[in-house]
Amino acid sequence: MHKDLIRRDLVQLDWMVADQDEFFDQMVGKLERLGYVKDTFRAAIAAREQKFPTALPTQPEAIAIPHSDVEHIIRPFIAPTRLMAPIGWHEMGNDENELQVRFIFMLGFTGGDGHVELLQIMLDNFMDDDFIPRLEGVKTDDDFYELIRSMRGMEF
Structure with missing residues (x-):
């Protein structure tokens, strides 16, 4: 089941965005066009991120895992993104601190x-010393997709 949540059509490699809002605009637009989320998702994910930051x-690099409540989702997914350059994202449990994030796994x-x-x-995978350098080193969307699918524990 877990591997099935990783959607190839949602893999984004080396996107250029100026900030979190632009990332949300682009990714949520794609999620809406492909039928993964309801039109309430953009506002819900931004509001949740304000209250409960996810970086x-x-x-060696911070990762963000933004998500919203279930009523805004049509089909479950994991949308992994590697940005071209890091953007500011508030830290989970310490929202006064802003981290520079290049990897985003929207759920x-x-x-x-x-x-x-x-x-x-x-x-567990994010804490593995080798995982993030492997994310940094992939060259293609397909390689990025396969690396995410190969995370330990995603076997079923």
Whole structure:
């Protein structure tokens, strides 16, 4: 089930965005066009991010995992993105601190997707010393997609 959430049509490699708002505009627009989210998703994800920031201080680069409540999701997904250049994103649990984020994993769950378990699998991988350098080194969307699908714990 977890691997099925990683959508090839949502993989974005080396996007250029100026800030979090522009990222949300571009990614949410794509999610809406492809039928993954409702038209309420953009406002919901921005509001949730304001209250509960999602950047993680992973090393050597921070990662953000924005998500919203289930009522805004049509089809569950993981949309992995590597930005061309980092943007500011407030840190989870320390919203006074802004991290520079280049990797964003936007998540959409519908309730029965085992999202708590999936988040733990992702966090475990993000803490692996080799994982982020591997994300940095991929050259193509397909390689990025396959690397995300090969995360430890995503086997089923």
